[in-house]
Amino acid sequence: MNQILSAVRSSFRARTVAASLLLATALPLAAIAAPEGELRIAVGADATTFHPHVNSLPVGNTVDGLVFQQLFRIDADNKVVPALATDYGWSEDGMTFTVSFETGHSFTNGRPVNAEAVAASFNQLLDPDSGSIYAGLYASLGKAEAQGEDTVVFHMAEPNGHVLMLLANSAAGIIDTEANAEMGAEYGRKPVGSGPYMVEEFIGGERFTLVPNPDYKGARPATLERVTFMAVPEDGSRMALLETGEVDIVDRVPAESIPTIDALDSASVILPDSMFSISMEMVLRGPLEDKRVREALNISIDRDGMVQGILGGLGTPSQGQVGPGTEDALRVTFEPKPYDPERAKALLAEAGFGPDSPLELRVNCPNGRYIKDSQVCQALTGQWQAIGVKATPNVLDLPSWSAAHQVPIEERSYDMSMIGRATAGIDFTVYRLFRSGVSANTTGFNNARVDSLLAEGRATTDLEEQKKIYAEIQQIVWDEMPFVFLWYQKQAIGIADTVTGFTIRPDETMLFDTVQVSVDG
Amino acid sequence: MHPRLATLRRIARAPKGLIGLLLVGFMMILALFGAWLAPQDPYAQNFMATLQPPSAEHWFGTDQLGRDVFSRILLGARTSIGIGVGGVAVAFVIGVPLGLAAAYLRGTFDSLLMRGVDILLSFPDIVFALAIVAIMGPSTLNVILAVGIVSVPVFIRTTRAVAMSTLAEPFVEGSVSLGCSPLRVMGRHVLPNMGGILVTLCSLLFASTLLNASGLSFLGLGTQPPEPEWGTMLGESRSYIRTHPYMATFPGLFLALSALGFNLLGEELRNIYDPTSARRRRGQGLLARLLNGGRALPVPRETAAQARARAETVGDAAAIGRDLEISYLTDKGPLPAVRGVDFALRRGRTLAVVGESGSGKSTLLRAVATLLPRGQALVSGGSLRIGTEEVSALSGAQVQALRRQHIGVVFQDAASALNPVMTVGAQLAEAITSGRRMSPAEVRDRSIALLKAVQIADPESRLDAWPHQFSGGMKQRIVIAIALAQEPELLLADEPTSALDVTIQQQILTLLRQMQKERDMAMMLVTHDLGLVARYADDVAVIYAGRIVETGPVEEVFRRPRHPYTRALAASTPKLRHGGGTRMLPAIDGEPPMLGQLPPGCAFAPRCARSGGRAVCTTRAPELTRCGKADVACHFPDETESLHAA
Amino acid sequence: MFILRRFAVAIPTLFVVSLLAFWFVDLIPGDPALHLAGNMATEDELADIRHHLGLDRPPLERYMLFLRGVVDPEIATSFRTSRPVVLEITERMPKTLIIAIGGLVIGLAFGVVTGVICALRQGGWFDAVVTVLTLAGISMPIYWLGLLCIWLFAVNLGWLPAAGAATPAHYVLPVLVVATRPAALFSRLVTANLLEVMGKDYLDTARSKGLSEHVVILRHALRNSLIAAVSVAGVQFGGMLGGSVVTETVFGVPGLGRLLVSAVSSSDYPVIQYSVLMFAVFFVLINLATDLLGQWLDPRTRDYTAA
Numbered sequence A: 001m002n003q004i005l006s007a008v009r010s011s012f013r014a015r016t017v018a019a020s021l022l023l024a025t026a027l028p029l030a031a032i033a034a035p036e037g038e039l040r041i042a043v044g045a046d047a048t049t050f051h052p053h054v055n056s057l058p059v060g061n062t063v064d065g066l067v068f069q070q071l072f073r074i075d076a077d078n079k080v081v082p083a084l085a086t087d088y089g090w091s092e093d094g095m096t097f098t099v100s101f102e103t104g105h106s107f108t109n110g111r112p113v114n115a116e117a118v119a120a121s122f123n124q125l126l127d128p129d130s131g132s133i134y135a136g137l138y139a140s141l142g143k144a145e146a147q148g149e150d151t152v153v154f155h156m157a158e159p160n161g162h163v164l165m166l167l168a169n170s171a172a173g174i175i176d177t178e179a180n181a182e183m184g185a186e187y188g189r190k191p192v193g194s195g196p197y198m199v200e201e202f203i204g205g206e207r208f209t210l211v212p213n214p215d216y217k218g219a220r221p222a223t224l225e226r227v228t229f230m231a232v233p234e235d236g237s238r239m240a241l242l243e244t245g246e247v248d249i250v251d252r253v254p255a256e257s258i259p260t261i262d263a264l265d266s267a268s269v270i271l272p273d274s275m276f277s278i279s280m281e282m283v284l285r286g287p288l289e290d291k292r293v294r295e296a297l298n299i300s301i302d303r304d305g306m307v308q309g310i311l312g313g314l315g316t317p318s319q320g321q322v323g324p325g326t327e328d329a330l331r332v333t334f335e336p337k338p339y340d341p342e343r344a345k346a347l348l349a350e351a352g353f354g355p356d357s358p359l360e361l362r363v364n365c366p367n368g369r370y371i372k373d374s375q376v377c378q379a380l381t382g383q384w385q386a387i388g389v390k391a392t393p394n395v396l397d398l399p400s401w402s403a404a405h406q407v408p409i410e411e412r413s414y415d416m417s418m419i420g421r422a423t424a425g426i427d428f429t430v431y432r433l434f435r436s437g438v439s440a441n442t443t444g445f446n447n448a449r450v451d452s453l454l455a456e457g458r459a460t461t462d463l464e465e466q467k468k469i470y471a472e473i474q475q476i477v478w479d480e481m482p483f484v485f486l487w488y489q490k491q492a493i494g495i496a497d498t499v500t501g502f503t504i505r506p507d508e509t510m511l512f513d514t515v516q517v518s519v520d521g
Numbered sequence B: 001m002h003p004r005l006a007t008l009r010r011i012a013r014a015p016k017g018l019i020g021l022l023l024v025g026f027m028m029i030l031a032l033f034g035a036w037l038a039p040q041d042p043y044a045q046n047f048m049a050t051l052q053p054p055s056a057e058h059w060f061g062t063d064q065l066g067r068d069v070f071s072r073i074l075l076g077a078r079t080s081i082g083i084g085v086g087g088v089a090v091a092f093v094i095g096v097p098l099g100l101a102a103a104y105l106r107g108t109f110d111s112l113l114m115r116g117v118d119i120l121l122s123f124p125d126i127v128f129a130l131a132i133v134a135i136m137g138p139s140t141l142n143v144i145l146a147v148g149i150v151s152v153p154v155f156i157r158t159t160r161a162v163a164m165s166t167l168a169e170p171f172v173e174g175s176v177s178l179g180c181s182p183l184r185v186m187g188r189h190v191l192p193n194m195g196g197i198l199v200t201l202c203s204l205l206f207a208s209t210l211l212n213a214s215g216l217s218f219l220g221l222g223t224q225p226p227e228p229e230w231g232t233m234l235g236e237s238r239s240y241i242r243t244h245p246y247m248a249t250f251p252g253l254f255l256a257l258s259a260l261g262f263n264l265l266g267e268e269l270r271n272i273y274d275p276t277s278a279r280r281r282r283g284q285g286l287l288a289r290l291l292n293g294g295r296a297l298p299v300p301r302e303t304a305a306q307a308r309a310r311a312e313t314v315g316d317a318a319a320i321g322r323d324l325e326i327s328y329l330t331d332k333g334p335l336p337a338v339r340g341v342d343f344a345l346r347r348g349r350t351l352a353v354v355g356e357s358g359s360g361k362s363t364l365l366r367a368v369a370t371l372l373p374r375g376q377a378l379v380s381g382g383s384l385r386i387g388t389e390e391v392s393a394l395s396g397a398q399v400q401a402l403r404r405q406h407i408g409v410v411f412q413d414a415a416s417a418l419n420p421v422m423t424v425g426a427q428l429a430e431a432i433t434s435g436r437r438m439s440p441a442e443v444r445d446r447s448i449a450l451l452k453a454v455q456i457a458d459p460e461s462r463l464d465a466w467p468h469q470f471s472g473g474m475k476q477r478i479v480i481a482i483a484l485a486q487e488p489e490l491l492l493a494d495e496p497t498s499a500l501d502v503t504i505q506q507q508i509l510t511l512l513r514q515m516q517k518e519r520d521m522a523m524m525l526v527t528h529d530l531g532l533v534a535r536y537a538d539d540v541a542v543i544y545a546g547r548i549v550e551t552g553p554v555e556e557v558f559r560r561p562r563h564p565y566t567r568a569l570a571a572s573t574p575k576l577r578h579g580g581g582t583r584m585l586p587a588i589d590g591e592p593p594m595l596g597q598l599p600p601g602c603a604f605a606p607r608c609a610r611s612g613g614r615a616v617c618t619t620r621a622p623e624l625t626r627c628g629k630a631d632v633a634c635h636f637p638d639e640t641e642s643l644h645a646a
Numbered sequence C: 001m002f003i004l005r006r007f008a009v010a011i012p013t014l015f016v017v018s019l020l021a022f023w024f025v026d027l028i029p030g031d032p033a034l035h036l037a038g039n040m041a042t043e044d045e046l047a048d049i050r051h052h053l054g055l056d057r058p059p060l061e062r063y064m065l066f067l068r069g070v071v072d073p074e075i076a077t078s079f080r081t082s083r084p085v086v087l088e089i090t091e092r093m094p095k096t097l098i099i100a101i102g103g104l105v106i107g108l109a110f111g112v113v114t115g116v117i118c119a120l121r122q123g124g125w126f127d128a129v130v131t132v133l134t135l136a137g138i139s140m141p142i143y144w145l146g147l148l149c150i151w152l153f154a155v156n157l158g159w160l161p162a163a164g165a166a167t168p169a170h171y172v173l174p175v176l177v178v179a180t181r182p183a184a185l186f187s188r189l190v191t192a193n194l195l196e197v198m199g200k201d202y203l204d205t206a207r208s209k210g211l212s213e214h215v216v217i218l219r220h221a222l223r224n225s226l227i228a229a230v231s232v233a234g235v236q237f238g239g240m241l242g243g244s245v246v247t248e249t250v251f252g253v254p255g256l257g258r259l260l261v262s263a264v265s266s267s268d269y270p271v272i273q274y275s276v277l278m279f280a281v282f283f284v285l286i287n288l289a290t291d292l293l294g295q296w297l298d299p300r301t302r303d304y305t306a307a
C-alpha cells in the first residue's frame, strides 16, 4: 500500500498528466449512469453541523466528503490520494508547499472553485476567531495564498512532513467563504460546496437528505437520487427500523442484535475495522512508574475472552497503540500482549506487591462512550483482582469521566482511565499522546527519545525516513506500556441486501461513490 | 387494641390492602436480608456462562457478564428499595417541616417558599437530577438525593394545605391564641391530623420515586455498575430485549411488584384515613347478608297500633310507612338503624320527627325521600308507600318520576346541598324541567316565580349568581325553591335550620310552614330541637334508637308527655320556648346505644329512671300503645319517674 | 388584568431561574471547548476555542450577555451549531408539544372515562381490570413500554413506523406510550375524587329533582371531581415536558428533551440555559392556564383571585 502511495507521489512530482488523463477518462464513464434510487440510513448520533471547520462527528465527515471537494482525499482503501490536486511540491527549506489543482468546478451557487476560493477556505480554517476548532491542528500550514487561477501556496509556520494527511482530512473541505459569511450558522446545515451531492433538507435532530448536485463535473458523480439520514439514538429502535425495512442501513449495531439482523432475509451485518483504539491510560506515578507493574497489568487480562464474551466479537486485541487505518503508510503492528496471569503475579511480587501489601488501583470508565465500556470496566477489575490487585471500578457519567482527565497529574483521583483514541494521522496521534507536556498526554509519559524522534518526524518530508522514525516511536510505546492496551473496536453496520457498493472507512466515514440501491428490494 | 394495630387489621381485611401489605413486607424482608440470602456471589463474573436462561443452578438465569441474576436481584433489593424509601424520606424530611413552617408563619416566609417551589418545579426533573448527580458525582446516595428533592414540592404543598386548614379549625385557633408554642401546636394538633394523608402520600410517591430513579439509570446516571439495582439492571437489559427477553423479566417484575405493593397499600391507607373516600364494599355486604339469611329481616307482624294507623290513614296520606326497617350494610352484615316504624304523612299536616343524633331520624327521612345511599343502606323490611306507590316495587325510572313529582327535599346544610359550580338559575331550571319539556322563557318565568315565592328579592338578577355568593339563609331558600319546583305533595326537611343562626332559623321555618299550608303538602320535619316542634308541627314522633317511642298530636305530646324519654326531653327544654332559647336537646344521663348494640328489652332501659330495674323492661320490648290521643312505647306509660325516684 | 398581574408575579421567579440556570451550567463538570475539539486537543487550541465562545469573559459580563440574549437571538447561539438557540428550540418544540399534549389529552380522556366507570362500579370486574392496568401503567418504566410497543406494533405487526418523526403515523406510538402515565394517574384521581364527591349533599339534591343517575354523575359529580384533576394535570404536563427526553430517545423524535440532554452531555451552555429558562416560562404559563381552567370549573375561586 505504501508503495502505491509513493508511486502516486513520484508521478505527481514528475508532472505527468497520467492522473489527470485517468480522471478525464473516468468522468464520462461514470456519467453514463444517471443517479437513481434512495438510500435511507439510520445513525445513532445527532448530526449538529456540516461545517467542516466545526464538525467533529463521523456523520458530518460522511456528509462533508459528499458535499465538498478537497485537494486530497482518503479513498476506500484508506490511502491518501489526490482529489482536485494535480501537482504539489515543497520548497528547498520545507517552508513553502505549493499545490496545483483542477479548475472548472464551481460551488452550487455558481461561484468558481478557483485559487482565491481555495486560499480563502484554508485561511478561514486557520483562523481561530472564525470558530474553527481545527485552527490549532492545521496551524503549521501558516497562511494560504492564491497564485493564478489554479495554484495555492501555503507559507508554512513550521516544517511539517504530514501535510498531505492534513489536506486529506475532511476538515480541509473547500468551503465557499463568501456564502458562509452571508449565511452565518445556517451554512452548517445547508453548506454550499462543490461536491457530488448537496444538502436538500435538514431537520435538526431528526433527519437530513442529500440530493445530487446537478452541476457536479468531477470524478465521483452521484449514483443515488437521494440519501436520507435519520438520527435514532436508541439502539433497539434503530434496529427495528432496519427490520421493518424503513431504512437500508443502520450503524452501531449492538453485539446482541447481530444474530437477529443476520437472521433476517433482507439484511445482514458487516463488521469493518474501526480505528478506535481502546486503552486504559495509566497515570504514571507511584507504583505505576514501575515498568514491571505496567507489564503485569498488561499481561493479566484475557483480551480474546473479553472481546468475545463482552464485546460480542466487536473488537480485535491491540497490536500496537495506533488503530488500523490511522495512516497505514506509517503504522506498524506487533504481537498482541500475551495472557499470562502467572507471570503477572511474579512480576508484581518482584515489584514488591503481594497479598500483604497489594497494589491498589482506581479504574475509571465512562458509561456509554465505548462499546460495553462499563461492563469491560467490571471485567477488567475482576481479572486484576484475580492476580491480587485491589482494583476498584469507578464507572462515571461522561462529563465527570472527561473532567477527571483535565486535572494535573499529581491531583488525579484515579490510577487509570478507559479512553478511546481515533485520529487521522500517525504524527498527530503519537505526538499528542506521547510528547511530554502536551495536554492530551493524560499519562504524563515522558521519554526523551520519543520527544526527539517526534521532532525529527515532523521535520522530514521523506517517507522512508518517516517510516523508520514512527516505527521506532511505536515500538517504544508498545514496550514501555504507558497504557494497558485493550483492543481496536469493530464497527457493526446492518445493511439491507438491496444495497451494493457501500464501504465505510476505519474512521467511520461512509463512502457512497459506488453505492446502488436495487429498486425491487 | 393499639390504634396502629387496628389500622393494620383494617388494611389486612381488604384484599387489595392485604396484597399490598404482603408485597411491601416481602420487599422489606428482601431489602434487609437479601444480601445474606444470595446463593452465589452477585459480583462473580463468568464469561463461559453469559446470558443463560433460568436453570436449576441460576434460577433467574445469568446476565451479560455471566453473573447470577437471582443473587443480584436479592442484593439489589437493598439499593432499589433503599432508593424508593430514601428518596421519599428525603422529600419528607425537607418538605414536611417547610410546609408546616409555611402554614404557621404565613406571610413573607410562605410566599418566598412557594416561589421557591415554583422555581424548583421550573427545572425539568431530569435536568435537576442530572445537575445534582453531575455536581456531586453519580452514586446511589446522590440518586436518592436527586429523586428525593424532585418530590419535595409535593410534600411542601400538601403539608402546607392540610396544615393551613387544620390551623383554621376553632380548637386549634384557640390554642394558638392561648399562646401555645408553635411546636406544641404542630405536634398536638396539626401532625396527628395529617398523619394519614402523609402516610398515604409517602407510599404513593414511593412508586414514582423508584421509576424516576430507573429513568436516571436509563440515562446512565443511576446507580453505577457493578452495584446491582433493579432499575439499572432493567436499563442494562434493554439491549437484550429481543434476544434474551428473560433477562429483563426479573428486575422488571420486582420493580413493578414493589411499586404495585406500595401503591395498593397507599390506596388502602387513603381509604382508611380519608373517610370521604371510604366505601363499604358492596359485594361483602351482600355476602354477609346472604350469610345472615332471614335473621336480619324480622317477620312483620301487625301490632294494634299499626292496625289503627292503617285504619286511620286512608286517602289523604302522602306517605305511609308500615313496620319499616332500614338497615346499613356493614362488614358485619346489615345493621338496622330504623326498626318497625309506623308513620303516616298526611296532606296539610306537618310531622316532626325528634331525636338525638344517631337515633335514625335522618335515615328515616332519607328512606322516605328514596335517597338512601346506594350500596350502603336499604329498606330491609316493612313497607313504604308514597302516594299510591309501594316504593320497593318501583323501577329506577319510576323512582325518578316519583322524586320529580311527589317529593321535595330540604337538606340540613344548604351550602353543601347546592352544587358550587353551577349557577343558581341552572340548578333551579334543572329541577323545573326535569322530566318535561319547556321553553327557556317558561323556565325562566317559573324560576323567577319560585324565587319570589321563597322571598328572594330581585330574583331576575340572582339567577346567574353562584351559590357561594349567597348567605346561608338565602341558600336554604333556594334549596326550598328547588324542592318546590314541581309542586310536590311531600316536603321532607332534614334539620333545615341547624346550620343557620337563630333569627334566620325562624324565618326559614316560617317560610316552610307557610309553603306547606299554602300548597297543602304533607311535611316531615326532622329535628333535634324540641323547641321548634311545638310551633311548626302538627304531629310529633319521638324516635329513640331507631324506634318511635311516642307519637301523637303536638299539643297532646307536649302537654302530657308519657314516655320517660319524651319527658326528659321536655323537662330540659325550658318552657318549650318559641323563641328558641335552647336549641340543643338537653343532656340526659348516659349515651344512646350504638347501632347494632341494642340492649334486650326496652332500648331506653339503661338510661331510664322510671324502670327501676323491673325485669320486664330488660326482657320485652314495649310496643306502641294508645294512651289518650298519643301512642307510647313503654310498659308503664302512666307512671312518672319522680314516683320511683322518691 | 388578572393575567397581567400573574405575569408580574412570575417575573421575580423567572429572574431567579435565569440566575440559577446561568450558574448551574458552570457546576456541571465538562468543558465546552473540550467537547468541540475532542480529547486530542492541546491547551492552546482549547484556549482559542474558549475565547471564541466568550468563556474567558468575567461571569457578570457573561450573565449580562445571557440576559441580552433573551431579546436578541443573534447573541444567544449554540456552542455546537453556532445557530441562534431560539431557532434550535422552535424547530424542536412542536414535536415535544405534540407528544406531550397528545399524551395528556388521550390520557385525560381515558382516565376520566375509566375513572368514572370505576367509581360507579366499585368492586366490580371493570374496576379490578382497570386497577391492575393503571397500576401496571404507573409501575412500568416508560422506555420499556416504548421498546415493547415498537417490537409489537412496528416489527411484528407492521402497523406503525418504528421510529422517527416524519409523518403523523410516527407520532401514534410515542403519544400512546406517553399517555399511559397520565391515563393511570387520572383514572385513579377521578375515581377517588368522584367517590369523595359522591357523598356530597348536592348530588342528593340533584337526585331529589328526579334526574337520572347518569345526569347526576356527569353534570354534577364529574365537574366537581375534575377540579382537583385539572390542577394535577398542570403539574403533570410540566413533568411530561421534562420527562419527554426518554420517550424522544426511544422513538427517535427530535424534541426538546433530546436537545436538552445532548446539550448537557456536550456542555452546550447556551442551549441548556435558554432551554431551562423556557421550561420555566412554560411552567408559569401552564400554572396560569391551570388556574384559569380551575376558575372556569370552580366559580368559588374566581372571587378569591378577583378580591
Ligand code: SF4
Pocket: B563, B564, B565, B602, B603, B604, B605, B608, B609, B610, B611, B617, B622, B633, B634, B635, B636
Ligand atoms: S319500658 Fe321500662 S325502660 Fe322502657 S321506657 Fe318504659 S319504663 Fe323505661
